[in-house]
Amino acid sequence: MQRRPAAFNANAKEALLDADLQRALGAAEAGFGVKRRKAITGLPEFDALCDQATAIKDHVLDHLDIYLERFETQVFASGGMVHWCEDAEQARQIILKLCQSVNAKMVTKGKSMVSEEIGLNPFLEANTIHPVETDLGEYIIQLADEPPSHIIGPALHKTKDQVSALFHEHHPAIGYPDRLEEGEALVGEARAILRQKYLQADVGITGANFLIAETGSTVIVTNEGNGDMTQIFPRMHIVIASIEKIVPTLEDAATLLRVLARSATGQEMSVYTTFSTGPKRRNDADGPEQFHVVLLDNGRSELLGGSQRDILRCIRCGACMNNCPVYMAAGGHAYGATYMGPMGSVLTPNLTGLKQAQALPFASSFCGKCESVCPMRIPLPRLMRELRSDAHAARITPVRERFWLALWSWVAQRPELYHALTRIGLGVLRLLGRGRGRFRWLPLAGGWTATRDFPAPQGKSFMAQWAKQKRPGA
Amino acid sequence: MSSAKPKVALFVTCLVDLFRPSAAFAAVTLLEAAGCTVDAPQSQTCCGQPAYNSGDKADAMALAVQTIRALMDYEYVVVPSGSCAAMIRHHYPDLMAGDAELAAQARALAAKTYELTQFLHDVMHYKPDAAASGNITYHDACSGLRELGVQAQPRALLQSPILENDDGETCCGFGGTFCVKYTDVSTAIADKKLDKFSATGATIVTGGDLGCLMHLAGRAARRGMDLQFRHVAEILAGDIQTPAIAGPEK
Numbered sequence: 001m002q003r004r005p006a007a008f009n010a011n012a013k014e015a016l017l018d019a020d021l022q023r024a025l026g027a028a029e030a031g032f033g034v035k036r037r038k039a040i041t042g043l044p045e046f047d048a049l050c051d052q053a054t055a056i057k058d059h060v061l062d063h064l065d066i067y068l069e070r071f072e073t074q075v076f077a078s079g080g081m082v083h084w085c086e087d088a089e090q091a092r093q094i095i096l097k098l099c100q101s102v103n104a105k106m107v108t109k110g111k112s113m114v115s116e117e118i119g120l121n122p123f124l125e126a127n128t129i130h131p132v133e134t135d136l137g138e139y140i141i142q143l144a145d146e147p148p149s150h151i152i153g154p155a156l157h158k159t160k161d162q163v164s165a166l167f168h169e170h171h172p173a174i175g176y177p178d179r180l181e182e183g184e185a186l187v188g189e190a191r192a193i194l195r196q197k198y199l200q201a202d203v204g205i206t207g208a209n210f211l212i213a214e215t216g217s218t219v220i221v222t223n224e225g226n227g228d229m230t231q232i233f234p235r236m237h238i239v240i241a242s243i244e245k246i247v248p249t250l251e252d253a254a255t256l257l258r259v260l261a262r263s264a265t266g267q268e269m270s271v272y273t274t275f276s277t278g279p280k281r282r283n284d285a286d287g288p289e290q291f292h293v294v295l296l297d298n299g300r301s302e303l304l305g306g307s308q309r310d311i312l313r314c315i316r317c318g319a320c321m322n323n324c325p326v327y328m329a330a331g332g333h334a335y336g337a338t339y340m341g342p343m344g345s346v347l348t349p350n351l352t353g354l355k356q357a358q359a360l361p362f363a364s365s366f367c368g369k370c371e372s373v374c375p376m377r378i379p380l381p382r383l384m385r386e387l388r389s390d391a392h393a394a395r396i397t398p399v400r401e402r403f404w405l406a407l408w409s410w411v412a413q414r415p416e417l418y419h420a421l422t423r424i425g426l427g428v429l430r431l432l433g434r435g436r437g438r439f440r441w442l443p444l445a446g447g448w449t450a451t452r453d454f455p456a457p458q459g460k461s462f463m464a465q466w467a468k469q470k471r472p473g474a
Numbered sequence: 475m476s477s478a479k480p481k482v483a484l485f486v487t488c489l490v491d492l493f494r495p496s497a498a499f500a501a502v503t504l505l506e507a508a509g510c511t512v513d514a515p516q517s518q519t520c521c522g523q524p525a526y527n528s529g530d531k532a533d534a535m536a537l538a539v540q541t542i543r544a545l546m547d548y549e550y551v552v553v554p555s556g557s558c559a560a561m562i563r564h565h566y567p568d569l570m571a572g573d574a575e576l577a578a579q580a581r582a583l584a585a586k587t588y589e590l591t592q593f594l595h596d597v598m599h600y601k602p603d604a605a606a607s608g609n610i611t612y613h614d615a616c617s618g619l620r621e622l623g624v625q626a627q628p629r630a631l632l633q634s635p636i637l638e639n640d641d642g643e644t645c646c647g648f649g650g651t652f653c654v655k656y657t658d659v660s661t662a663i664a665d666k667k668l669d670k671f672s673a674t675g676a677t678i679v680t681g682g683d684l685g686c687l688m689h690l691a692g693r694a695a696r697r698g699m700d701l702q703f704r705h706v707a708e709i710l711a712g713d714i715q716t717p718a719i720a721g722p723e724k
Contacts, residue, residue, distance in 0.1 A: 013658045325645045329662040363656060365649025365663070366527060367616035388529030397529065401655070405525060409533035412488075412520040413540060419516070422492055437721040438695055447654030451661040452692030455493060455720035462486050462495035466514050 003147070004336045005348060005357040012330035012363075021331050024159050028150075032322035035266025036373070043262065053259045054377040056252045057313040060244075061304060067213040067246045068295070074216025078278030080291035088118035091296050095120065095205070095238060098292055099129050102236050104202035108194075110220060110227035111135035112207025113151050113316060114240050114296055117338045117351070120205075131205075132197045134226040139190055143170050149332030151339065152264050152318040157331050160186070194226065204230040204288065206276075208241035209315070210256060211293070214249045217277040218293060221261065221270035228274050237276065237288035242296045244312040256315060259375040263317035299351045307386055311346045313376040320370035320380060326363055335360060342370035342380040349387050358396050361387035419463055426457050433457075480598075482510040483548035485541070485587075487558045488520045489684040490705070496716040497684065497705035501554045501590050504711050508600035510550075517544040523561045527650055531569065538566050542579050550597070551587040554707050555683050556618015557650075559589040564621050589618055590707055591682055595627035605633035606709050611676035612636050613667075613690065615683035616645050628682060628706050637674035641667075648689040664693040671701060680706045684719075691720035 001011050015021055040046045060067055072082040085091040099107060107124065109115065109131050121131045121142070133142040137155035141148060143166050148154030155163070160183055167186060168179040174193065180186050198204075206227050208218040218239045220227045231237040247253050261267040280287030303309050321327040321341025332340035337348040337357065345360040361384040364370075370380045391397050411418050433439065438453040448454050482505055486498045498514070505512045522537030541562070545551045553559035566580040594600040610632065618624035629636055647653065647663025654660075668690060671679050679701055681687055691703035702718035 009656055009658075012656065016658055016662050325647060325663045325666075326656075326659055329647075329659050329666075362652070363659075365616070365645050365647060365652045365660070367645030367649065368620040369616070369643065369645065372620055385527060385529070388527070389531050390529070392529030392531075401528070401651070402530075405528050405530055405651075406533070408520070409522075409525045409530065409537065412522075413533070413536050415517045415519050415540070418519045426492060436723055437717055438692065438723055440696075445654075447657050448692070450657050451696060452664075452689065453695040453720055453723075455688045455691055457493045458495055458716070460495070462491045462498040463514065463516065463518075465495055466498075467516060 001333045002336055005360050007336050008330075008334055008359040008363050011334035011336060015331045015334050016329065020159050020162060021157050024157050025328050025331055028153065028156050029322070029328045032266070036263060036319060036322065037266075039262040039266040039268065046259070046262065049255060049259050050375045050377060053256050053315075053375060054313060056247060056255060057315075057376060060246055060248065061309060061312055064243065064246065064301075064304065067248055068243060070213040071211055071216055071246055074213065075278070075291070075293055076216070078216050078291075079281070080216065080278045080293060083292060083294045085294060085296050085298075087298050088296070091118045091240065091294050091298075092120060092123045094294055095240065096124070096127055096129070098236065098238055099124070099203050102202050102290075104129055104236075106130045106132060106197070106201050107203040107205055108132050108134050108197050108201040108230045108234065109138070110204070110206035110222065110230045111138050111154065112205070112240055113148070113338065114207055114242050115205065116148060117298065118240075118296065120240070132194070132201070134194050134197065134230050135222065136187065136190055136224055136226075139194065140166065143167070147333070147338070149340065150318060150321060151316050151343075157333065198229040198233045201230075201234045203236045203238060204232075204234040205238045205240060206231050208239050208245050209260065210253045211241055211246045212248075212250055212253050212275075213246055215277055217250075217275045219253055219257075219273065219275050221257070221273050223265075223271040225272050228272060231274075231276060231288065232286055235288060236290040236292065237279070238292045238294060239276070240294045240296065242298065243300055260315055260317050263319040263373070263375040303350055308346065308350050308383055310378045311343065311350065311383055313378055314343050314347070315376055316343075317375060319373040319375065323369045323373045324364075325367060325369070326365065330363075335363070342384070343378070346380060346383045346387065354387060354391055354394065355396050358387075358391040361385075361391070419461070422461055423464055426459070426461055429457055430459065479509055479511045481549045482512050483545045483551045484512055484514045485518055485521070485545060485551055485553045485558065485562070486514055487553060487555045487684070489688065490554055493688065494684055494705060494719065496713060497554055497707045500705070500707035500711035500713050501552070504590070504594060504600070504602075504707060505552060507602075508594055508598040510598070513548070515544045521558045521561045523558060523565075524651055526561065526565060526569065535569050538569050538580065539576065542566065542576070542583050545587075546579060546583055549586065550593065551583065552590055552593045553587065554590045554705065555685075556589045556615050556622055556624050557683050557685065559587055559592075560617040560621035562587045589622055589624050589682060591628040591631055592622060592624050595630055600631070602631060602633065602710055604712070607634065608678050609676045610634065610636055610678045610680055610709070611639060611671050611674045612706075613646060613671075613679055613681035613686055614642055615681055615686045618682055619643060624682065631710055632706070637676040639670035639674050641670050646686045646690055648686045650685065653689050660689070661693060664690055665697075668694055668697070668699060668701070672699065676701070678702045678704060678709070680704050680709050682706050687719050691718070695720045695723070
């Protein structure tokens with residue numbers, strides 16, 4: 001599978017032939033769908049909450065500078081530091097400097113998509129600092145040396161058997177010789193290994209689901225508690241978060257939390273919701289000595305004034321991909337980017353440039369289910385359509401597609417010519433078809449007939465028949 | 475509504491016009507039975523949706539203007555496709571937003587444009603004389619379902635129990651040009667849908683959008699599945715003589 005969005009089609013073909021992946025996706029699709037529906041039916045005010053959540057984020061995006069500065073002030077007041085980073089390189093360098101300042105050899109990490117976005121793990125490795133992922137899914141894919149295939153279920157593409165084999169490949173060397181098959185046993189083994197890491201780590205790095213301006217707090221949600229241990233035991237806690245994660249108040253964070261878990265896993269709340277405010281205080285029993293927040297822009301502020309702004313409301317629940325037929329067929333790796341599914345098909349071209357990523361906004365049937373399940377009311381099909389327009393205007397869509405489309409549109413704008421040409425076209429098909437109801441192959445229609453028969457036209461067009469007699473036999 | 479018969483323009487849609495005129499004739503039959511006079515203006519071609527969804531706004535606008543002019547003088551516009559009807563109802567006003575006069579015309583057209591079953595049921599309060607027969611399942615095409623809320627209307631008109639699949643709100647993978655651009659993904663999505671249809675025990679799959687039906691029928695034929703695909707207008711008009719979509723190979 002190629003790590004570039006331009007390879008989406010080739011990647012998807014490969015994914016469709018991968019029986020393990022298809023089994024994993026099938027289980028995920030069924031599970032996510034049922035759980036989300038159940039959670040939402042159980043909360044009659046869910047729609048109203050989504051409206052409220054959407055309004056909160058819209059308000060924040062209108063006043064992002066103010067809230068970011070307020071957040072910084074509050075972090076500082078509670079004894080922490082905020083580091084502003086324009087791009088991925090700056091963020092990597094700051095994090096490296098912070099790690100080096102405490103002579104870090106090993107860092108534990110909570111789940112963070114922004115860390116994936118900036119390619120933090122390979123960068124730390126290259127600088128002789130060993131990152132250890134502590135979210136079970138992230139731990140699995142770190143062993144497999146793969147990127148996450150889903151924003152909340154990074155190892156969603158793996159079956160239990162694959163995880164069992166993977167653990168048995170890596171764990172005997174660190175004192176776990178037996179191959180385990182049961183889910184609970186596999187989790188137990190990973191937990192035992194990770195427990196040691198928490199205690200040994202010099203720095204703990206987590207992401208943030210929300211940053212709260214009023215208190216300078218960062219918020220993470222997890223189901224494993226790994227985030228808490230990642231950030232509490234080491235001397236230094238680094239939070240890496242993108243600027244749009246900010247919310248004004250604790251109350252606002254609570255509103256967003258109520259829609260987040262329900263939309264994501266179908267839980268009412270995640271098992272752990274952790275608020276971090278500054279380092280350990282004088283009378284605290286535990287906590288890090290240093291608290292740093294690395295704030296990443298990486299192209300987001302440029303979206304603020306434009307037509308793609310709505311994507312900045314995204315709270316990374318994953319509902320759009322869980323309900324996307326394309327994602328559930330091709331899997332997350334096919335997108336060849338950090339972010340996948342409908343939100344990724346919008347965000348990736350906006351962050352990395354449309355030229356490399358123009359295949360992604362086209363990787364949608366525009367069925368609209370993503371928009372219908374998005375708790376933040378992001379009009380994903382509209383945003384993808386706008387990116388398609390930009391790609392068309394920049395002439396970076398495939399030449400062959402532009403040619404056929406232009407020809408069709410040119411003819412369709414000349415009704416008399418259109419009706420004359422379609423008459424000829426239908427006549428040719430009639431000759432080719434010789435009474436058949438369908439074609440197994442047609443010239444220039446390989447994109448259709450590779451996998452589908454092409455239904456033969458019935459005969460003359462409706463418009464031709466209507467013009468002649470207004471009704472057959474009338 | 476005045477006592478005179480409502481004057482309806484049938485916007486045939488390019489797919490029905492070229493591949494399935496029987497669905498358009500069935501629509502005419504139904505509209506007349508519901509008490510309308512029907513015309514199909516010759517200046518209509520394509521609604522512009524392929525251009526619009528491919529990012530070609532200029533051609534989409536030109537086709538939208540042409541379609542608006544072809545249809546604006548009628549009392550109602552009825553479309554045997556949820557997707558093309560939604561293009562006119564939702565996307566024409568967006569497309570024309572930059573030009574006040576065209577935007578007003580687009581909004582006026584949008585307000586009187588309906589998907590066929592939506593119009594028959596919601597506006598004309600029409601009820602066919604007989605319930606549809608056979609083991610029928612219904613494919614809710616996405617645009618009609620999510621952009622127009624078409625779901626109850628075709629079922630009410632069919633008046634017979636529908637063998638529902640357990641994933642009715644999921645796409646069939648057609649998606650217009652998507653189905654030839656990403657053939658394999660589109661086909662994989664169709665296969666899931668076809669298996670769901672098969673599991674209902676239905677022998678007839680009907681729906682309001684010919685694009686989805688051609689895609690599904692073509693795939694089912696390639697797989698050798700024993701399913702018939704028909705536009706809902708044909709079933710409602712009692713036309714079961716016409717061979718099904720992608721019907722017998724010879």
